[in-house]
Amino acid sequence: MIDLGRYATTVLAAYGVSLVLIAGLVWHTVAANARARRALEEYERNG
Amino acid sequence: MTLLVVQDLAVSRGGLRTVEGVGFSLDAGQALILRGPNGLGKTTLLRCIAGLQPPAAGRIVIEEDSLAYAAHADGLKSALTVAENMDFWARVFGGGDVAAALAAMDLQALAHRPAGALSAGQKRRLGLARLLVARRPIWVLDEPTVSLDAASVARFAGVIGDHLAQGGAALIATHIDLGLPQARVQDLTPFRARPGTRSARPSGFNEAFA
Amino acid sequence: MTLLVVQDLAVSRGGLRTVEGVGFSLDAGQALILRGPNGLGKTTLLRCIAGLQPPAAGRIVIEEDSLAYAAHADGLKSALTVAENMDFWARVFGGGDVAAALAAMDLQALAHRPAGALSAGQKRRLGLARLLVARRPIWVLDEPTVSLDAASVARFAGVIGDHLAQGGAALIATHIDLGLPQARVQDLTPFRARPGTRSARPSGFNEAFA
Amino acid sequence: MSIWEYANPTKFMRVTDGALPWLVGAAAICCVVGVVWGFLTPDDFRQGSTVKIVFLHVPAAMMAINIWVMMLVASLIWIIRRHHVSALAAKAAAPIGAVMTLIALATGAIWGQPMWGTWWEWDPRLTSFLILFLFYIGYMALWSAVEDPDSAADLTGVLCLVGSVFALLSRYAVLFWNQGLHQGASLSVQSGERMSHVYRYPLYLAMLGFFLLFLALLLIRTRTEIRRRRLAALQAREMRA
Amino acid sequence: MIALLIRDLRLATRAGGGFGLGVAFFLILSALVPFGVGPDRATLAPVAPGILWVGALLACLLSLDRIFALDHEDGSLDLLATAPLPLEGAVAIKALAHWITTGLPLVLAAPVFGLLLQLPGQAMPWLVLSLALGTPALSMLGAFGAAITVGLRRGGLLLSLLVLPLYIPTLIFGAEITRRGAEGAPIATPLLFLAGITLGVVALIPLAAAAALRVNLR
């Protein structure tokens, strides 16, 4: 692990927050896409 | 069994009596149609019987919580679907089969449509379907068939007929023919509060110091 | 003289066609009554002709500013008096004799009453009186006689008759009989946009990628 | 073949179907490599290890602005040529832009704590970003509030146009407002040119990565919106039947 | 009753239902004040508690008319009045729904806005606590004001006018708690008063509101 010095919390917090936000966005994007695709496929199969 | 008795009722609107001396009673299985020209006071009378405003004179004898009122506005939430709207009223009035009510008013196909996306007649049908889940013996209806097409009017007449057959009663103000042969018709015109006479005095405040 | 021509018109509501292939023309002195069950698309069609929404297909040929539209809502301000409401519309539409219009709809007695203190039928009469001050040849009316009593319906039929006699035209959607023997009646039911066929495709957005 | 053909949803779906895996892969590689590389760079002599934040902060800030510009272009295309895909692309871009703005704000705030001794300062640049964030929120709220999709596209398009003008105006107003009042803590320390190579290349890579990430997410979200539209249309058709 | 609560919450989260808009308004207000007042910490910090409380109050205020007005317009209110629910209960439930959709998000989001207005860190918990205690009273009083003005066209501003004076005690104690918290002063007294006000309001105002509603439905 590299040494972040006295600003460790700052840097890690910044990376952590960004990561969480991006992960959230990606997850939301993928999940919504999968949901829409499934709904549409199911609909086209049934009707 | 008598469900509703109205004796010598006078109602006022905007501080002025509209009709007075109205009396009738409604038994289980009966329907009474109130007629009268525009502006006579039918809406005022019905609101008074529904308990939304106090009578200016006379008595209304009715059991508590035995009445379902359908006014001109349907009480629909345009953001909720048809089924959600009905569900809500069913739960508020404690019971009632939503699916059956929707079927009775031919709304099943629209059950998942937001109420805001209905046509005028479809909204009205939904407003009337609410009566079926309210499970109240007395229906008080103010021009219920406004905007309905002929088929829907007939369907609704059937619904009222069923309600009467099950021991309900209906009090209806309308200008057009509902196709309810079993209903009595009462013309309210003779009960118009006469201006000039003492009886047409402004209601309340010691009869405006009469 | 032909005032309005509609050719192969299709209208859509909520992204879906309601009626299509509608065509008719309206000459001076003619009235056309549109009929059809609830939810068919009459209101949508009339709004489209009034220029409030674009057609999904087809053509509407009409001179600009030649049309007065009366929708279900009457456009009344409840805080203004009957006369003030009328005055406003008369000035917006540039002209029209307010007193005569009020007289035609039997509203003189109510001229100084706030519009909010009218009964349902009186409001409607006021909404219709607006047509008389608009001075437009084509009247487009959506269920104009809702809430009106029999006498008022007859009176309004007379007003329409006069309008036609003076070279006007009227396009009316209604479920009930207006007592206008001179009017043609067109049932819109055959023009319902058929589902399943290509023509019932969702309007727009590349036909929902058909 | 004209670019407008991609306004055909079927075509758009087909083309993006093929391109997406590559795009996602490239975005992932650039993002990960850029950010990790940035994370491993040596400390700055003045800002210590906090300089590593720049590899998230600057790309996010850059994208936050560019995404709004892209939305403006897409809205104009919709308003002028009425291509639905572009309206849906504008809709799909907004949440990405909002998140990017949020990242820039959050990393900036966290960075500000050691550098300026405060989480938040009404510095013109930060303020402009806050305003931008408000515009994103309003834009998305309007999309979700209007039921009819075409009306929603029209209304948000108009809002985007007017909003862009006012976002620019706000930027100047804010600069004016805070002129001379500010404590001078706005550390636009190193401009890109003066930034040493150690930082520059990973920064460029991270920027590229964020851009590709945006593209990938944008395509996926646009596809989602297209599918939703189709489903809604089909359901409406059945309901009418 | 629960049906009513669920319906109101559902309506709030539907398209255009306004959930979260209270917070958004609060955010915008916190962002606007510095534009008006100027960006320095020295000017902002001392007024922050007051501004935050005034902001929360206004955010509440803006959504008040929705408590009854929409139901009145579409006739639901007439129907509710003839339904077998005590009107007092319906009023309380509607105020609760308003609090859940407006007050609660404000409480949760308050620290962020504190940051924007340079509120000192040690005041944050007190800000949150005072809002959590005070906002239910705001919703309930607002429901009362909404009940009084419901029949009137354009009740909007009249509503604000009626309700704002009622909000003053809550505002004073709430802001005082936060200010004392920022200075590290003792906060027991205003806290007690605030809690007392909220309790009293929640217990008694539904009666007054239901009475007002009945009059307006006539």
Place this chain on the structure above:
Amino acid sequence: MIALLIRDLRLATRAGGGFGLGVAFFLILSALVPFGVGPDRATLAPVAPGILWVGALLACLLSLDRIFALDHEDGSLDLLATAPLPLEGAVAIKALAHWITTGLPLVLAAPVFGLLLQLPGQAMPWLVLSLALGTPALSMLGAFGAAITVGLRRGGLLLSLLVLPLYIPTLIFGAEITRRGAEGAPIATPLLFLAGITLGVVALIPLAAAAALRVNLR
């Protein structure tokens, strides 16, 4: 056009029309802020220009939804759209009516509220001038927001959310004029900017608002 203006003004002065409520709200706000912030002159005076401008802006904001919502509800808007008026003109007239009933009273009453908030005397003329210049822009931008949200149920808070960011430049320059006026600093630049914004807004926004209105009437 004039008929429309007269009608709107008449409606505003009728019972429940809301004339003067803007001022009343402004008064209450000016009265509330000292409760929240504390009464000392030293705390109040520096923030007074900002608070006054934010207050004026909120008073404007609260009455915005009335610009079109009522007309939409009762069908007048459909009728106006089919009337022989250009819709752009109708929008501008309605914004003007809003300004006359809300902005103008604020401008006239502002010195009183300045007193309440301990605004230094020499800033008064500048406060009035900046409000007189800025409030027309607020009304016009508000009309735009109202046009965008008119079809939507509960557009109220959404309207605020959309409009407030648009108000920021006006607010900044307006408050800056007053603040500089209080300090006796030169005010030419912000005055010019403010006038420019107002002119631009009044000239161009009616087009955007009319377009939005047409979409919402569909």
